[in-house]
Amino acid sequence: MTIILIAVLFILQLLSFYFLIILNTKLAKFKDLEKKQERLMREMDDTISVYLAEMKDENDRLIQELQRVSKSETQTNAAKHEEQIERQKEQEQSPSLTKKESTVDSSTSLDNEPRFFVPKNIVANAYSRQQQTEAKTEAKVVHSAQQPTNTTKKEEAKPLTIEQQAVELAKQGKTAEEIAKQLQKGKTEIELLLKFQH
Incomplete structure (x- = not known):
């Protein structure tokens, strides 16, 4: 044990x-x-x-x-x-400068002043907006000329959506890159929008 x-x-x-x-x-x-x-x-x-x-x-x-x-x-x-x-x-x-000499001097002094440049995309957007507003005003003029003057309803012009703008620009013959630059969107996004519209 x-x-x-x-x-x-x-x-x-x-x-x-x-x-x-x-x-x-x-x-x-x-x-x-x-x-x-x-x-x-x-x-x-x-x-x-x-x-x-x-x-x-x-x-x-x-x-x-x-x-x-x-x-x-x-x-x-x-x-x-x-x-x-x-x-x-x-x-x-020398106050006896001729007019030609004074204009030359003023142009050279203008060249020395700084110039301000606006980016291309901002200018392109402003230009496209201006074209759209002109097209809208023309459409309103044509539409009002076709309708009688005693109508009481006034149609308000709705702003175009990005898809509508892209399709409109494509109808004008612009490429996807140009449309993308103008609308400030991606190229692939514009291509997809255009594909789905057709």
Whole structure:
């Protein structure tokens, strides 16, 4: 009986040693994982700090470039301003200019002034809207000429939808790209609209 008890205790002790070894190996794995994570975090910190240092250098270079450009612009603006002042003084000193010379001088001073350009898509949209309003007014005139003058109902012209505009422009012989530019939509969207309309 005591031998059996000793054997059971021995087996239990072996099992406990086995479980202790397993737990120790798992703890070692966790410690390795922690070390790897710490190393990865250090590497990430290093890369982020290098990236931030590069960004700071690039920003400093950009600021220096902008300052250099703004200084050169102010110098050129100052030179232009001085030239204009000198021209005005010359014009005041020599009042015996002929009309032709004065018109030439005024045209050259106009060339030195800055010009403002409007983007093409805005101009195209304004032009298409103007054409549509002209077409609507012509249609109203024709419609009112065909109807008797004593009618009490007035039809309000509804704005054309994008689909209707696309179909109308396609009937005028414009390509899908031209229609897309004019309506400020995607080319594939216009192509699909036109396919579904046919």
